[in-house]
Each structure stands twice: as structure tokens, then as C-alpha cells.
Amino acid sequence: MPTDRKKSTYPVSRRYRSAYRRKAASRIREIAWNEFINEPFISRTEDVISIYNSAGTQASPLLIHNNYIQGAYPGDPVSDGYTGSGITVETNSSFVIVHSNQVVTTTNVGIGIAGGHDVQITNNRVILR
Numbered sequence: 001m002p003t004d005r006k007k008s009t010y011p012v013s014r015r016y017r018s019a020y021r022r023k024a025a026s027r028i029r030e031i032a033w034n035e036f037i038n039e040p041f042i043s044r045t046e047d048v049i050s051i052y053n054s055a056g057t058q059a060s061p062l063l064i065h066n067n068y069i070q071g072a073y074p075g076d077p078v079s080d081g082y083t084g085s086g087i088t089v090e091t092n093s094s095f096v097i098v099h100s101n102q103v104v105t106t107t108n109v110g111i112g113i114a115g116g117h118d119v120q121i122t123n124n125r126v127i128l129r
Contacts, residue, residue: 105128
């Protein structure tokens with residue numbers, strides 16, 4: 001049974017996504033030890049982990065580590081124009097460290113930086129099967 005407003009044939013319960021956006025008093029500075037399994041023709045997600053307009057500090061950076069991400073697909077995985085990824089650090093983000101993640105079989109980008117400063121991406125594994 002479709003469960004979103006666009007009357008999609010893809011159930012909401014099969015879509016997995018994590019988004020981190022800055023909050024004034026946020027003390028959460030870590031996204032870690034998660035498993036995201038997305039399946040073609042079932043899941044429909046853009047960026048599995050998206051860091052947008054978010055920041056740690058030089059002394060306490062935002063950490064993204066030890067996550068397992070399998071798949072990032074549009075509703076129709078054979079369609080053109082999909083821009084999703086496993087992990088993306090975007091506009092106005094700073095003091096972010098992305099390390100020790102496993103990203104497998106994403107349609108577009110495994111791990112990327114689309115904006116920001118003081119962003120480190122180290123010791124990750126991205127596999128296309």
C-alpha cells in the first residue's frame with residue numbers, strides 16, 4: 001500500500017535516510033554505527049547521509065564513521081538524472097570528519113563533498129558491484 005502523498009508504489013517504511021542539519025543548541029556531533037540497506041525498485045532515497053549547513057568545531061568536529069550503506073537509488077533505478085549518494089557533505093558545512101564507512105552499490109556517488117570547509121574524508125571503502 002503506497003503511503004506517501006505522491007501515491008508512490010514504494011512504501012515509506014523501505015526508504016532509509018539520515019539527514020543532519022544544524023540546530024542552535026545541538027550537542028549531537030556523531031552519526032555512527034548505522035546500517036542502511038536500500039533496494040532497487042523498493043527503496044527511494046536521495047542522499048543516505050546528508051550533512052547540510054551543519055558544523056562541528058575545530059575542537060569537536062562532526063563525526064560520521066563506521067556506517068554501512070548499501071544502495072542509494074531513485075524510485076526507478078534505470079532513470080536518468082539521479083543525483084543521490086551514500087554520504088554527502090554540502091553547502092555551509094564545516095569541521096566534518098567522514099571516516100571508516102562502507103558504501104556499497106550506490107547509483108551515483110559513494111561519498112562526496114559538495115561544499116563547505118575543513119571537511120576530511122579518510123579511510124572509507126566505496127564499492128561498486
